[in-house]
Amino acid sequence: MSSEPKPWAGRFTEATDAFVEAFTASIDFDQRLGQHDILGSKAHATMLASIGVITNAERDAILQGLNTIAEEIREGTFTWSVELEDVHMNIEARLTQRIGDVGKKLHTGRSRNDQVATDLRLYLRDEIDLMALLIRRFQGALIDLAEREADTIMPGFTHLQVAQPVTFGHHMMAWFEMLERDHARLLDGRKRVNIMPLGSAALAGTTFPLDRDLTASLLGFDRPSANSLDAVSDRDFAIEFTATASLIMMHLSRFSEELILWTSAQFGFIELPDAFCTGSSIMPQKKNPDVPELVRGKTGRVYGHLVGLLTLMKGQPLAYNKDNQEDKEPLFDTIDTVTRCLRAFSEMMPHLVPNRQAMRDSALKGFATATDLADYLVRKGMPFRDAHEVVGKAVRLGIDTARDLSALYLEELKALAPMIEADVYDVLTLEGSLCARDHLGGTAPVQVRAAIQAARKRLHEEVTR
């Protein structure tokens, strides 16, 4: 049986069973919300004084007490107690211990239900801002790499078969675009995070004439929530964030998969820095791409959290239910996982060493300019379907004689289609093929450079705004 009296013990006649106490407590994980809980309490106390529910002197005592507790938490000297169940009651009990009975006035017109929903939103808002910065940092590294490799030819793939030549810079800018959407989604979701439940109290509101606009503006919320029942029970914002996080992880996992393929001896397109790889305890030759592999692997847990949170909510009647306490661990783990994976990627990017020769050699292997030859024949007047057929025969000849299309003799090509002239070699080379895709969004190096410049400008304007 537990010894500490509970803040809610009034109507109880028996002490809490020790196992039940530990089973229902959230302090092990929700102590992470400590600083944001204090921010919320300070704004609440300030508002209570402004409407005359507590005096200015009482407010000052509370604020000072909360500031010292914030310091204790920061320094790691605060003792969290399971008997006090969660972060809210731990901090409140400590406040009363420090400043006496005045501390007991803080919870006027408030419930842990609106308190925890507010804390979560304040906390998540900060984490979203950090995550958005990490994405920007990663994108910055991608732009730099794309610029250095704007002319580097690599095979572009469909079905993981060589399709047409592209530049490595173009490929890096494709990743950039994926992250651009992630960034936009994060900031869009932030709008729905930044609404204040505080003042909804347990579920129905409170009998005190709270100035919720004041509390909201003190906390930097866009507005107070419009319905108290919805506000204490809603976790859409956490689910939406986890969905956005799942898309980020899906992108990182795809990047990882490419890096893992590209570092293999079979591709050899890039070299990862030693600091991001590990060796094998038995095979001396190994250098394994552990970081991308782990990122790919961690994607699964974030998807799991998304499904977990959706399932957590699906059977809940209005308003708050204890089920909601289960929202925190998946949300926290999602945040930790995504921020660490983003950090790993942005630190890895600047040290990635592309092997230009290997990429070029590989692009020469799969008849990557076949479409260019077909387009050439079309420009000379041949219907596309016929051109497709002719080029198929040229490819067959290349396979049989182990030569790229650009290595076939003019007479050989002319035998397939008499309209082919010496200028055909302009389109059969990798460079010719690349440069011909010269339109917005295309892979021609001039277009890649334009995309890089536009991206740089966008990021720069955001910083200087």
Ligand code: ARG
């Ligand atoms: N620890 C609780 C949670 O995380 C705080 C709210 C508790 N409210 C209640 N009525 N038991 O959800």
